[in-house]
Amino acid sequence: MSVLTLVEAQETVFREARLLDEQRFEDWLDLFVEDVLFWMPAWKDDTTLSGDPDRELSLIYYRGKENLRDRVDRLRSGLSPVSRILPRVTHSVTNVMLDAAEGDEGTVYSSFVTHSYQPRTDQLSFHFGRYEHGLVREEGQWKIARKIIYLANDLVPTVLDVNAI
Amino acid sequence: MKHYRLKDLVDDRPEDGVFRVSRAMFSDPALFDLEMKHIFESGWVFLGMASQVENPHDFLTTRIGRVPVILMRDKQGVLRCFLNACPHKGARIASQHSGNAKLFVCPYHSWTFASSGENRAVKWEKAGCYGEGFHKEDHNLHPIAKFGEYRGFLFGSLNPDVSELEEHLGEARHIIDLAADQSEEGLEVVPGRVRFTFAANWKMQVENCSDQYHFTSTHPSLIKVLERRAREASKGVVESSLSGADFWKGGNDGIVGGSYSFENGHALAWGIMPPNPSLALFENYPQLVQKFGKERAAWMFNMRNLTLFPNMQLAVNASTQLRIIRPVRHDLTEMETWCLVPKGESAEARRLRIRQYEDFFNPTGMAIADDNAVYEECQHGLTAQARPWLQGHARGMTATHEGGNDFAEMIDLKPQRSVTGTSQLADETLFQSYYRGWAQRMAEVLA
Numbered sequence: 001m002s003v004l005t006l007v008e009a010q011e012t013v014f015r016e017a018r019l020l021d022e023q024r025f026e027d028w029l030d031l032f033v034e035d036v037l038f039w040m041p042a043w044k045d046d047t048t049l050s051g052d053p054d055r056e057l058s059l060i061y062y063r064g065k066e067n068l069r070d071r072v073d074r075l076r077s078g079l080s081p082v083s084r085i086l087p088r089v090t091h092s093v094t095n096v097m098l099d100a101a102e103g104d105e106g107t108v109y110s111s112f113v114t115h116s117y118q119p120r121t122d123q124l125s126f127h128f129g130r131y132e133h134g135l136v137r138e139e140g141q142w143k144i145a146r147k148i149i150y151l152a153n154d155l156v157p158t159v160l161d162v163n164a165i
Numbered sequence: 166m167k168h169y170r171l172k173d174l175v176d177d178r179p180e181d182g183v184f185r186v187s188r189a190m191f192s193d194p195a196l197f198d199l200e201m202k203h204i205f206e207s208g209w210v211f212l213g214m215a216s217q218v219e220n221p222h223d224f225l226t227t228r229i230g231r232v233p234v235i236l237m238r239d240k241q242g243v244l245r246c247f248l249n250a251c252p253h254k255g256a257r258i259a260s261q262h263s264g265n266a267k268l269f270v271c272p273y274h275s276w277t278f279a280s281s282g283e284n285r286a287v288k289w290e291k292a293g294c295y296g297e298g299f300h301k302e303d304h305n306l307h308p309i310a311k312f313g314e315y316r317g318f319l320f321g322s323l324n325p326d327v328s329e330l331e332e333h334l335g336e337a338r339h340i341i342d343l344a345a346d347q348s349e350e351g352l353e354v355v356p357g358r359v360r361f362t363f364a365a366n367w368k369m370q371v372e373n374c375s376d377q378y379h380f381t382s383t384h385p386s387l388i389k390v391l392e393r394r395a396r397e398a399s400k401g402v403v404e405s406s407l408s409g410a411d412f413w414k415g416g417n418d419g420i421v422g423g424s425y426s427f428e429n430g431h432a433l434a435w436g437i438m439p440p441n442p443s444l445a446l447f448e449n450y451p452q453l454v455q456k457f458g459k460e461r462a463a464w465m466f467n468m469r470n471l472t473l474f475p476n477m478q479l480a481v482n483a484s485t486q487l488r489i490i491r492p493v494r495h496d497l498t499e500m501e502t503w504c505l506v507p508k509g510e511s512a513e514a515r516r517l518r519i520r521q522y523e524d525f526f527n528p529t530g531m532a533i534a535d536d537n538a539v540y541e542e543c544q545h546g547l548t549a550q551a552r553p554w555l556q557g558h559a560r561g562m563t564a565t566h567e568g569g570n571d572f573a574e575m576i577d578l579k580p581q582r583s584v585t586g587t588s589q590l591a592d593e594t595l596f597q598s599y600y601r602g603w604a605q606r607m608a609e610v611l612a
Contacts, residue, residue: 035401040529041357042357042358042359043357043358044356044357044358045261045262045263045264045358046261046262050356050357053519054512054515054516054519055355055356055512055515055519056355056356056357056519057355057356057357057359057504057519057522057523058357058519058523059359059523059527059529060523060527060529060530061519061520061523062401063401064399064400064401064402065401066399066401066402067401067402070390070393070394070402070531071531073389073390073393074386074387074389074390074531077385077386077389079385079386079389080386080387080531080534080535081383081535081538081539081542082534082535082537082538083386083534083535120538121364121541123364154359154360155360155361155362155499156359156360156361156362156528156529157361157362157364158361158362158363158364158528158534158537158538158541159528159534159537159538160528160529160534161529161534165529
């Protein structure tokens with residue numbers, strides 16, 4: 001089989017964004033491999049992101065898809081005051097570049113901005129930064145084995161959940 | 166501004182079994198300005214941890230109320246706190262959050278200061294044709310009026326006319342001891358600074374840290390996740406430290422915890438957490454028992470939500486969170502939060518503590534954002550003045566009594582008031598401490 005192409009890479013990260021925006025969370029979860037790394041480092045100071053997630057704090061750090069399932073279940077439970085009315089979110093993903101495509105693996109770098117509108121409070125918020133997606137081919141499909149979110153604006157207004165990053 | 170008397174805002178009549186707080190406390194911008202001036206900028210507030218400025222020339226910037234300050238350690242290791250403002254034109258001499266610098270050069274006209282706060286250069290001073298009056302003035306950085314450390318916790322006051330720090334902390338300082346005693350080397354913050362805002366009054370946060378009534382109402386979505394994780398343990402999912410404790414579960418049998426009210430506005434909500442492997446500290450349990458005895462060691466595992474009025478919280482429950490509350494407006498608050506750990510814990514304990522922390526305490530996790538949302542819901546409702554008095558400070562009125570109890574004696578704690586009870590008691594009398602501390606400081610302006 002051929003290595004990961006830029007078109008396939010784009011297709012995968014764009015699909016992920018679209019599924020989140022359409023709140024198709026089951027389909028979103030299907031994009032990830034079982035032992036996915038889902039990681040959003042914190043900032044240690046004005047200029048440095050946290051590194052080793054076992055020694056330094058992250059905003060989100062999960063190894064394993066069941067953690068993402070927990071997050072999705074909570075978002076849709078109707079029992080979370082901040083999520084009872086889910087924000088309307090649009091992801092814009094640009095500057096997609098393919099790196100290190102070899103065999104059944106490839107790394108994809110991109111930039112993102114999410115705009116969120118909270119019907120609960122009429123608040124608008126936006127978050128932006130860079131993504132690093134590690135893709136692997138499983139049964140002919142490209143799946144996400146690694147999603148790292150380097151969040152630029154880390155002063156979080158009220159909430160920032162997995163649906164808006 | 167509407168002229169308030171204290172009794173219009175805090176209706177404190179223990180003889181009638183009444184304690185009420187007015188909605189205006191949360192919703193009036195003019196009162197907020199008074200709070201900034203007479204509470205935050207006129208008394209002790211928490212600044213940060215000594216471990217954040219550990220080495221010579223380390224510095225850390227923060228605010229006291231609305232005033233920027235800078236903590237600096239000099240070449241000899243002496244730690245001081247100054248207004249973060251150049252005496253020349255007032256520019257902040259450091260705009261970074263933290264760092265290490267021997268010299269601070271003002272970005273505007275290059276006046277230069279040592280890490281001791283001393284002025285080292287007024288640019289082109291000789292050629293500047295200054296008058297005699299200028300030479301008589303002090304050009305050093307301006308030290309804040311009072312600065313003190315208690316077991317690695319740093320506090321400052323812009324007002325010189327305050328009690329000594331130990332007296333201000335009072336008996337609440339022994340709750341700090343329970344954290345600081347966990348390691349011979351003391352405490353440190355895990356690298357990684359998390360900040361968030363909520364569109365509500367700062368006192369919502371002050372109260373919620375002590376609010377044992379809300380957990381099963383505000384956080385059922387998290388509780389469902391915890392229950393599922395307890396049922397289906399898997400290697401990729403980190404066990405919550407809450408699973409082994411009953412204080413939050415809403416039962417009505419047996420004593421599961423309670424509250425202590427302290428002098429000067431401080432308060433503690435606590436719950437029994439049996440020492441068990443889901444707690445990072447458990448690796449040191451035998452040593453802690455040996456060193457401190459079983460009762461004191463057990464207290465180190467208990468849930469302890471401490472508020473040091475007005476701006477510091479130490480929440481020991483799902484992990485360990487240090488919080489600084491920064492009021493921005495009457496209806497906007499900024500939080501700075503850190504994971505606080507004993508130095509020298511094992512890599513495995515550190516990992517466990519961090520994972521538990523992220524899931525619970527981050528605004529990107531599964532609990533805190535729900536708290537933020539309910540504060541905001543309150544802020545909307547609190548603008549309604551037709552019925553000024555809230556009914557949220559009355560649970561526990563017949564359970565509270567003066568002085569300590571058996572649990573306090575275990576750690577030689579002498580609180581002003583104590584409550585113990587079932588999970589359903591969910592005492593609210595400890596909030597009264599905050600408002601008595603508030604009234605104490607506001608008495609000078611609100612007769």
